[in-house]
Amino acid sequence: MSKSSSPCNPQRIHTLEEIGWTEEFERAFSKYNGPYLPGRVACRQKTVFDLLIEDGEVTAGLSGAMRKLGRYPAVGDFVVLFSHPEAKTLTIVDILPQKTRFSRGASGRESSDHVIAANIDYIFIVTAAGHDFNLRRIERYLVIAHASGACPVVVLNKTDLLDDPSILIDEIHSISSDIPVIPISAMSGEGVEGLDPYLLPGKTITLIGSSGVGKSTLINHLLENQVQETSHIREYDGKGHHTTTVRQLFILKSGALMIDNPGLREVGIGCASEGIADTFPDILELAEECRFSDCQHEEEPGCAVKAAVQNGLLQAARLDSYQRLMRELAFEQEKAEIGLARLKKKRWKPIAKFAKDIQKSKER
Template sequence: MNQSTSRCGEQHSHTLEDLGWAEEHDAAFSKYTGPYVPGRVACRQKTVWDVLVDGGSITAGISGALRKLGRFPAVGDFVVLLDQPEAGTSTIVDILPRKTLFARGASGRESTDQVIAANIDTVFIVTAAGHDLNVRRIERFLAIAHSSGARPVIVINKSDLADDPASLADGIASVSPGIPVIPISAASGEGVDRLDPYLPPGTTVALIGSSGVGKSTLINRLMGCPVQETSHTRDYDEKGRHTTTVRQLFVLEGGALMIDNPGLREVGIGTAAAGIAGTFPDILELAEGCRFSDCRHEQEPGCVVQAAVRDGALSAARLENFHRLMRELEFERDKAEIGLVRLEKKRWKEIGKSARDIWKIKGK
């Protein structure tokens, strides 16, 4: 095999099972025989991908067929590589089925989704004590996590700077029923061991959150050594700059895998209703009592949700955030439908052109 030192890290001695490989991957890979090798994407560097394989890592491009189809591997993907030692190259020829994914709408006329991370089990929504601790922002991150199919955990970093860390957790828990809320200090290590139950060997965790909340510091703490650059936050607004510039998968000391990603915080909630349902179960439960089944909870008569706001049982700000995310969800759905229509028109144009070319040949 053409192994080389990974651009995103050093060589490793992990097995595929250590990297999250499971029986379903064996089944998907079983159709490949010959010079094919399975692996997991650790990071992307422009036009090449660093792939972790059994006992090492290699750098590979992708096949022309995948490129033509617009199927580009994402960090966390399990892939099939064609190993060609005589040519000194390895090529990614297939992407195995994904169990979960983060995706965002790509720019352009086709409005197709761009997958940016795949096969994630748990999402750590990292916020920090101080100005970043914003309930509305956390609700949005929860919608992103739920729509991906992964399990969310809220991590309040820099809790040592708060007078009462427990009250911070209680305030967040009130708008995130059933979601673990864990205050920690990545810098000092205080409370980091509370994350252990969510980091069993072979599972994959992704970090999302604003810049400056300490995601890179947390990875360094969990890795037991500095692998990510960190920076200080500004004093006047406690915000920082992005120090992570490449999506990357790390294998932690305890055997879990973690994806640090500079773009995940910008991902839309996508077209999955689960993002809304998992984030606002209280509103959806109230909505079952509304007079009309298609009530939008705005000015309709007999709206139980609006009545709950008037009675003080539901926060007006929480309902407004629900409306905002619902509008975004509807927009994403409309955009996807428009994209499908355009794609269908493009296909019919190509079919028509092919038919005209055939008739020209026959006419000759």
């Protein structure tokens, strides 16, 4: 058995329950008899994975069969490990069913989604006061968060820069009235206790947000240790560079597990249709009153959604965001259903007019 010496996660003793193991995982694993044991992926290095197992941490490779099938576990996945007693090594031979799957659309013209993290309970959408604050970007994050099956929480960082944080909090509530918004200053620690209801033993949280919003600073505060490199943002545009370059899982002192993510330059929504419905319930409710069931809320007569915009009941920017995301969703579904090769050959031109618009949406 290869003990982990990776810097991805400090070694400590823990039980399976403490790393998120549940009865559902136990039932899925029960079919394996013999030299098998369960583990949870904490970090992926170039060719091997660091895993948490009962009573410690190990490093393991992926079986040839899984590589051939293209089955690569994500951080947070529970996997089945085959033990080679003679060689004292472990090999990942299967991935247990995921209770939640947090993914984003692949960049460019790829047709598959990219898994960010698995088996998570809460998604902290970290934004910050200043240049980074962008309601349209928060809506995009909410779409992929809702689609994952985990519960989203908006964390408004750097509130020490504001005279009145309630103004931005009200803006966030205007697009997601039922989503918790926790104002904090990760640098000073002010307000971080507001996250305590989610940092429970055995619960898994993942952080997402653009570069420079303070995700690494927040993790360092919660761990009470400088484990993540932090950086300053540029004053003229409020942007930072990616200080986190490896996705990894940490065990907090509260007993919760947290997955940090590199800042996302592009946030494609993949095929997250469920996330659209949960992020824009106000527009879907209005749409039920439209004259046509397939109304696109553009120039159709009898559109209740456009009427709501004209009457000041719905912000035009929110409708524009919804329509951009719907076009992107249709584009992603087209790729998934037809296949990239056929799309390039026969179907690319009719939807090429959306390409620039989609790219702009990802970068907003």
